[in-house]
Amino acid sequence: MFENLTERLSQTLRNISGRGRLTDDNIKDALRDVRMALLEADVALPVVRDFINQVRDKAVGQDVNKSLTPGQEFIKIVQNELTIAMGAVNSELNLATQPPAVMLMAGLQGAGKTTSVAKLAKFLKEKQKKKVLMVSADVYRPAAIKQLETLSKAINVDFFPSSNDQSPVDIANKALHHAKLNFYDVLIVDTAGRLHVDSDMMDEIKQLHQAIKPIETLFVVDAMTGQDAANTAKAFNEALPLTGVILTKVDGDARGGAALSIRHITGKPIKFLGMGEKTDALEPFYPDRIASRILGMGDMLSLIEELQSKVDHEKAEKMAAKLKKGDKFDLTDFLDQLKQMRSMGGMTAMLAKLPGAGQIPENVKSQMDDKVTVKMEAIIQSMTLKERANPDIIKGSRRRRIAMGSGTQVQDVNRLLKQFDDMQRMMKKMKGGGMMKMMRNMKGMMGGGGFGGLPRR
Incomplete structure (x- = not known):
């Protein structure tokens, strides 16, 4: 973005x-x-x-x-x-009410509303340790209810069943009654979307709002629609007492007009950014950090928070102990590092948060593409455990077999082994391992013979 x-x-x-x-x-x-x-x-x-x-x-x-x-x-x-x-400060969700805190999600069709319900539920469960219940009051879109039920299983959050022959108000009331009886902290209600703002949809969602009296009414909008996102948010805000906005598909928006327009036009804060399809791809919106990122100054606070929450600390400790003992950093360790990097959104997402990332030459950026990381993982996974532990034995015939098994070229295998050699030397110098130290040294490593044919020194 x-x-x-x-x-x-x-x-x-x-x-x-x-x-x-x-x-x-x-x-x-x-x-x-x-x-x-x-x-x-x-x-x-x-x-x-x-x-x-x-x-x-x-x-x-x-x-x-x-x-x-x-x-x-x-x-x-x-x-x-x-x-x-953009709103000066981060605007947190308001949960200061007699449980359950009811959250109503509104928005146009295709904005990513149902996925955002699941992302928000996961965020509340994992980051704020809340007991969450989700329900779908979208009785119009085929398979909308089933979609949310499937997502609930994927994130291990409770789902209240509903069906297409019920009214949205009836569904929401029953879910609220169930949430009270079973001591849920939060109830998130998904609603029907439309292809455009229309009076029928607005009347229905007003009735729903009046029936369940949500403490948070969040408008979900696609960032890629630019200033139209702000205008749509304004129309919803005139019909509903919105408390905030979730801006979705931010990872596909290179412009950022919606994020800079919504607060000014609606007076409502952006509370979250949807940064991808995965259920953990939801970030709280911090205007000061985004402003810093826009000006090419990076967003180290968000990067550090991601490292703390998503890095497998047990594996990091084991690697630190392993290197301390003098054991070699091998290709299985390298594979673990690549997987951890991908769990944080990949190299591209991490780079966007580094100060001065905009000054990195395009030929270097192209070698940090997340597709390259996936290719590297495929190559390592095509090796035997013996080869991963002893890369020196990977000669001509083995390299050809690994390339064939991973759907790559022998040159790709050669580049990976060269990059691994650079990483191994770097790990020896660090004597502690871990993703944080790897990040500090990544720029130098990529510039010195990275994957995909960078000039070598």
């Missing part, structure tokens, strides 16, 4: 950061570039206009912090205004 905007803004801010002082003229040039970058990112025009005015007002005539250059001060102002435009 925000790739295009990050590239444009980073270039603009690089141009101004070298200036000795800020003048009306160079602020005017920079603001024109920022304005064009925001419009190209499909940010709503009123949002762009207000944003530019706020930056101009704060930049002109402001005393520059002695520890900053005028250019740095301007970047700081832009970052601050981006944060304010």
Whole structure:
């Protein structure tokens, strides 16, 4: 997300950061570039206009912090205004009510509402240790109820059964009664979507809202629809007392216009970002971290949180102990590292959170593509346990067999073995192993002979 905007803004801010002082003229040039970058990112025009005015007002005539250059001060102002435009602070879910806390999910068809219900349920169960019940009141879309039931089994969260011949209000009331009797902390109600905003849908969801009185009414919207997402959210907000927004399919949106427009147009906070299809691909929305990411400064806090929550600490401890004893880092260990990286969204997602990621050359980025990681895993899995433990024995005929077994070329096997050799040397130097240290050294390793034909030093 925000790739295009990050590239444009980073270039603009690089141009101004070298200036000795800020003048009306160079602020005017920079603001024109920022304005064009925001419009190209499909940010709503009123949002762009207000944003530019706020930056101009704060930049002109402001005393520059002695520890900053005028250019740095301007970047700081832009970052601050981006944060304010998106809501200033993270807006958490409100669970301060007599259990169960009822959450109603609303949105258009195809926005990813049902998947978001499951993601939210998993988030509440795993991160906040809540007992959650899910129910589908979507009696119109074929297999909608079955879809949520299937997802409930995948995430091991309870599901309240419903059927197409029931009314949505009846379904929700029965689920709420069941949740109270069985001491659930949270009840999440999925609702029917439509291809567009219509009065029948709005009347039905108003009745549903009135019947179950949810503490959270969350609007689920597709980020890829740009400023249309903000306009649709506004229409829903006029019909329902929305408490927040879940922005989905963010991983497929290179522009970011929706994230920058929704708060301004609706007055409602974005509470979560849906970052992919997997049920754990849901991130709390932190405006300050996203602003930092937009300006190419990375998002180390989110990366550290992911490392802490998703890295297999037991395996990490075992590897640290193994390396401490002087045992070799082998290809099975390398495979484990690759799998852990994929569990955190892959190298591409991790790179987006690293400061200066936008400055990494395209030829290096192409070697960090997640498809490359999958290919590497396939190659290692085509090896015998003996070969993984002793890569030195993998010569001509073995390399041909491994390439054939993994559906790759011999050159791919050669590159992986070279990269593994680099990794093994790096692990020896670290004497502690683990994903955190591997990340710190990844950029140097990729630049020194990475997978897929990078120049070797």
